[in-house]
Amino acid sequence: DSGVTQTPKHLITATGQRVTLRCSPRSGDLSVYWYQQSLDQGLQFLIQYYNGEERAKGNILERFSAQQFPDLHSELNLSSLELGDSALYFCASSVQGGTGELFFGEGSRLTVL
């Protein structure tokens, strides 16, 4: 158990819909990262937050948005869903400093039909 909690574990929805994925980082970790894992694109970095502020942005679509709340949990919002958005979405957290080790949640599997 990494200490990172993601909900829901599985989600099935239709094209055009909107979903919210939630992540609770390990206690004390200020950084939260979101990654998308798909068969054809591997593990893609989406976005990083540190203590409520956006720190880095990767290949995140404009239809996607995220935020980190004062209690440090984070949400990833995916809207106008397309079939190609079907993937496993991982959240990871890390401490400031150290080796930069990321602690991953078990992921939220999104299926868009």
Added chain:
Amino acid sequence: GEDVEQSLFLSVREGDSSVINCTYTDSSSTYLYWYKQEPGAGLQLLTYIFSNMDMKQDQRLTVLLNKKDKHLSLRIADTQTGDSAIYFCAESWASYDKVIFGPGTSLSVIP
């Protein structure tokens, strides 16, 4: 640029050594990592190496870094069936920075 490359598949016999290779393009990367993903699970850090090191050994794991060629390798000695998983190479510029992952190498261990 940000790009990490790995071969996608590797198959070895139980008891043999496995060597998983990775190349990265950004010479300014400070931290280089190997993560392991078992079926149905998230990624877990196996080991890491700083860019000012050439080698790191941790029990059955040996990491070699050739900074000139931007080449990183992970050697697993005495590979066991429990080592079957996907292994990701990753790089970062600072401990608080984003981490970029390669596509992952699926290691199959034949009993």
